[in-house]
Amino acid sequence: MKAIRGATTVDNDTPEEIRRAVGGLLSEIMAKNNLSYGEIICIMLSNTQDIKSLYPAKAARECGFAHCALYSSLEPDIDNSLKLCIRVMILAEIDKAPTHVYLGKAECLRKDITKIINIALDGPAGSGKSTVSKLVAEKLGILYLDTGAMYRAIALKCVRENADYCDKDAVKHILNGLDLTIDYRDGKQITMLDGADVGESIRTPQVSLLASYVSAYSFVRNKMVELQRQIAAKFSCILDGRDIGTNVLPGCEFKFFLTASPEVRAKRRYEELCAKGSAQPYEDVLKEINERDFQDKNRAVAPLKQASDAILIDTSALTAEQVAAVIVENVQRKI
Numbered sequence: 001m002k003a004i005r006g007a008t009t010v011d012n013d014t015p016e017e018i019r020r021a022v023g024g025l026l027s028e029i030m031a032k033n034n035l036s037y038g039e040i041i042c043i044m045l046s047n048t049q050d051i052k053s054l055y056p057a058k059a060a061r062e063c064g065f066a067h068c069a070l071y072s073s074l075e076p077d078i079d080n081s082l083k084l085c086i087r088v089m090i091l092a093e094i095d096k097a098p099t100h101v102y103l104g105k106a107e108c109l110r111k112d113i114t115k116i117i118n119i120a121l122d123g124p125a126g127s128g129k130s131t132v133s134k135l136v137a138e139k140l141g142i143l144y145l146d147t148g149a150m151y152r153a154i155a156l157k158c159v160r161e162n163a164d165y166c167d168k169d170a171v172k173h174i175l176n177g178l179d180l181t182i183d184y185r186d187g188k189q190i191t192m193l194d195g196a197d198v199g200e201s202i203r204t205p206q207v208s209l210l211a212s213y214v215s216a217y218s219f220v221r222n223k224m225v226e227l228q229r230q231i232a233a234k235f236s237c238i239l240d241g242r243d244i245g246t247n248v249l250p251g252c253e254f255k256f257f258l259t260a261s262p263e264v265r266a267k268r269r270y271e272e273l274c275a276k277g278s279a280q281p282y283e284d285v286l287k288e289i290n291e292r293d294f295q296d297k298n299r300a301v302a303p304l305k306q307a308s309d310a311i312l313i314d315t316s317a318l319t320a321e322q323v324a325a326v327i328v329e330n331v332q333r334k335i
């Protein structure tokens with residue numbers, strides 16, 4: 001069962017306006033959540049004290065929501081709060097994450113929902129970006145865009161086609177025929193290459209290193225950055241990568257840069273790989289981290305670099321939960 005929240009406002013306290021506002025809000029919630037009447041268990045409404053001409057619950061019944069339990073309550077009169085406002089909480093028998101709906105002047109109540117927010121999270125390999133991004137996305141109810149997965153997908157295509165990553169034209173050829181899409185299922189990113197989910201195959205050490213090489217080509221970056229910007233413009237999301245704050249979304253309001261010593265990062269990667277059953281020695285993982293750091297920092301186009309307005313977080317002695325809490329707190333303070 002999930003709770004779906006929403007609110008709206010009316011300009012005048014008349015039964016017609018209240019009916020229109022309640023009907024509009026409930027229909028929008030149904031549409032946004034792909035909800036059927038049978039899935040609704042109850043609808044609880046509340047209104048500010050300046051609404052007197054019709055119970056919002058009665059308006060809901062008159063709008064066709066007669067099959068479930070309906071309830072109205074009066075909100076306390078709070079100084080300087082939004083006037084002529086109707087709020088709703090629907091309990092529904094659904095599994096997927098709910099989409100809350102704020103309409104009219106009530107949009108200002110939840111800027112985190114009604115406005116698109118983007119969070120740029122950059123840092124070197126193994127600094128904890130992906131774990132932290134997933135936690136932040138979950139806590140804020142936004143999507144996580146793993147931009148590294150896009151570069152990894154190109155690298156995987158090079159491996160599959162036996163293309164030489166040092167041959168610019170060969171990589172260009174791969175890019176021109178690239179069938180790469182980013183989908184979301186239940187809030188999780190699905191990286192699709194040639195119509196198949198490559199979420200697992202792009203995580204091998206070979207692909208990791210190759211991704212670092214192919215991502216240095218400006219023609220590769222231009223195409224990926226365009227796709228990243230399109231997704232960021234459409235959805236509230238946290239994007240992790242190397243150049244999000246400096247190049248992909250330089251105007252982004254929320255920027256963070258994670259660091260940790262190469263040894264700490266290598267240890268994390270090593271433990272991750274061990275858990276997956278890999279026998280790669282720690283020394284090799286450290287060597288690979290150092291190699292990728294060098295590549296990512298020294299490439300000519302959009303190198304790994306902290307944006308001047310990004311908040312620096314050293315994650316060496318912090319858990320992913322602690323880092324996520326710092327980011328969430330910073331974001332919530334500003335919205």
Ligand code: DC
Nearest residue numbers: 147148149151211212215241242243
């Ligand atoms: O974050 P990751 O390890 O999945 O990234 C794989 C490679 O892709 C990494 O070595 C650098 C590159 N990359 C990039 O250049 N820019 C990004 N925004 C994300 C990743």
